[in-house]
Amino acid sequence: MTADHNPGYAEAGRSQVDAAAEAEPAGFRLADESESYALRVNGRQESVKAAWLGESLLYVLRERLGLPGSKNACDQGECGSCSVFLDGTLVVSCCVLAADAVDAEVVTVEGLEPGEGLSDVQRHFLDAGAVQCGFCTPGLIVAVHDLLDRVPDANELTVREAISGNLCRCTGYGRILQAVADVQQERAGTGP
Amino acid sequence: MTVARPTTLDEAVDALAAMPDAQLLAGGTDFMVEVNFGHRRPTEVVALRRVAELRSHSTDGDEIVLGANVTYSQLQTELAEALPGLAAAARTVGSPQIRNAGTIGGNVGTASPAGDTLPFLAAVEADVVLASAGGTRCLPLADFITGAKQTAILPGELISEVRFADVRGPQQFLKVGTRNAMVISIACCAMVVDIDRRRVRCAFGSVAARPLRPTEAEDFISEALDWSALDAEADAVDRFAELAAGAAEPITDHRGTAEYRRHTVKVMARRALTRSLRA
Numbered sequence: 001m002t003a004d005h006n007p008g009y010a011e012a013g014r015s016q017v018d019a020a021a022e023a024e025p026a027g028f029r030l031a032d033e034s035e036s037y038a039l040r041v042n043g044r045q046e047s048v049k050a051a052w053l054g055e056s057l058l059y060v061l062r063e064r065l066g067l068p069g070s071k072n073a074c075d076q077g078e079c080g081s082c083s084v085f086l087d088g089t090l091v092v093s094c095c096v097l098a099a100d101a102v103d104a105e106v107v108t109v110e111g112l113e114p115g116e117g118l119s120d121v122q123r124h125f126l127d128a129g130a131v132q133c134g135f136c137t138p139g140l141i142v143a144v145h146d147l148l149d150r151v152p153d154a155n156e157l158t159v160r161e162a163i164s165g166n167l168c169r170c171t172g173y174g175r176i177l178q179a180v181a182d183v184q185q186e187r188a189g190t191g192p
Numbered sequence: 193m194t195v196a197r198p199t200t201l202d203e204a205v206d207a208l209a210a211m212p213d214a215q216l217l218a219g220g221t222d223f224m225v226e227v228n229f230g231h232r233r234p235t236e237v238v239a240l241r242r243v244a245e246l247r248s249h250s251t252d253g254d255e256i257v258l259g260a261n262v263t264y265s266q267l268q269t270e271l272a273e274a275l276p277g278l279a280a281a282a283r284t285v286g287s288p289q290i291r292n293a294g295t296i297g298g299n300v301g302t303a304s305p306a307g308d309t310l311p312f313l314a315a316v317e318a319d320v321v322l323a324s325a326g327g328t329r330c331l332p333l334a335d336f337i338t339g340a341k342q343t344a345i346l347p348g349e350l351i352s353e354v355r356f357a358d359v360r361g362p363q364q365f366l367k368v369g370t371r372n373a374m375v376i377s378i379a380c381c382a383m384v385v386d387i388d389r390r391r392v393r394c395a396f397g398s399v400a401a402r403p404l405r406p407t408e409a410e411d412f413i414s415e416a417l418d419w420s421a422l423d424a425e426a427d428a429v430d431r432f433a434e435l436a437a438g439a440a441e442p443i444t445d446h447r448g449t450a451e452y453r454r455h456t457v458k459v460m461a462r463r464a465l466t467r468s469l470r471a
Contacts, residue, residue, distance in 0.1 A: 095221045
């Protein structure tokens with residue numbers, strides 16, 4: 001994504017910087033670009049200052065909050081590369097208005113595993129060779145966490161449906177499905 | 193740019209009264225795409241995500257009431273038993289991520305010819321409830337959607353509910369596209385067989401500017417059906433499919449040709465009806 005991609009983003013740099021209230025209450029409240037707003041991302045309170053209020057959550061995460069894990073491939077909800085949790089629900093962050101996420105808990109791929117290590121899904125993606133160019137990987141990791149936390153024993157059809165909105169143009173999905181099966185085995189204690 | 197974030201319906205209609213031309217934001221899956229690509233430059237937005245009243249649904253009694261914020265995921269899971277045809281339609285929308293965000297009110301409000309829930313809502317003759325600071329009004333879906341992405345909503349109004357009479361009998365949904373997931377329909381079909389009123393009702397999507405009800409085909413098959421056995425002669429099924437295809441007003445675009453769409457209407461009409469009959 002570039003600023004000229006959307007005329008709205010160009011305006012962000014011109015808008016007045018205002019160190020006003022960091023935290024915004026939920027509810028019926030008007031806000032304009034002279035205000036800052038707060039987002040709760042990966043358990044941390046983040047402040048978005050002087051931003052155009054039309055920005056997507058994906059843009060704000062990547063360009064304003066230094067969280068580039070969520071990828072921007074399509075910007076239209078088609079590819080799943082920007083998948084995040086919004087109040088525990090799997091969504092594509094390109095289709096979330098960031099200024100409408102102020103009282104939600106956002107969890108990105110960076111926040112799945114507290115600390116420096118990898119989550120079990122991330123580890124098995126690496127071990128199974130489910131990562132090639134890597135662009136789709138963060139979105140898939142988030143989507144697979146969502147699925148396996150809800151349906152630990154998902155069969156292959158359920159897995160395929162759950163990742164049907166995450167496009168991978170490298171792997172052909174075979175090793176991704178293998179990685180998911182490996183996580184399931186490990187979590188069930190039936191792995192090798 | 194101004195964003196209002198009401199938490200109640202009263203606050204929402206008050207915000208709209210203050211900004212009658214504000215854009216309404218529900219799941220964002222249509223709205224944000226247009227904003228991201230610079231096709232829409234909102235200056236005022238009323239975000240409806242927090243309005244709890246809009247999230248409820250009720251299938252008790254004779255009337256089904258669906259709050260505008262009910263998501264496709266909810267339709268697909270919570271309402272699968274009560275409304276199998278609508279649940280099936282919801283399951284074909286986008287991806288899990290899109291279905292978690294997108295709402296039935298958004299589908300109705302966007303009024304795309306390809307809106308996947310619209311044929312079902314047309315077949316059950318749903319009413320659209322519009323709320324404003326002045327009160328509410330109710331419009332049949334057929335009057336609410338006036339053209340491709342055109343509706344009768346007035347400044348200061350929002351869609352609060354979709355409601356329709358409960359129907360007893362088989363329900364079907366069929367959709368033709370290039371994949372099973374993440375696909376905008378080339379054509380789709382919803383059918384509701386109302387065994388109490390002895391009426392077959394169906395509607396097709398993506399084959400006209402608005403959800404298309406082939407009323408002549410419906411009249412014909414409702415008359416021709418053996419209702420006690422829930423069966424029909426093969427000739428009658430064929431005739432029904434011919435009449436439905438004849439009613440379609442498809443166009444040729446990047447997703448398919450008019451000829452192909454008309455062909456799919458015929459195939460889907462026959463298939464939906466056959467699946468509804470007792471084998």
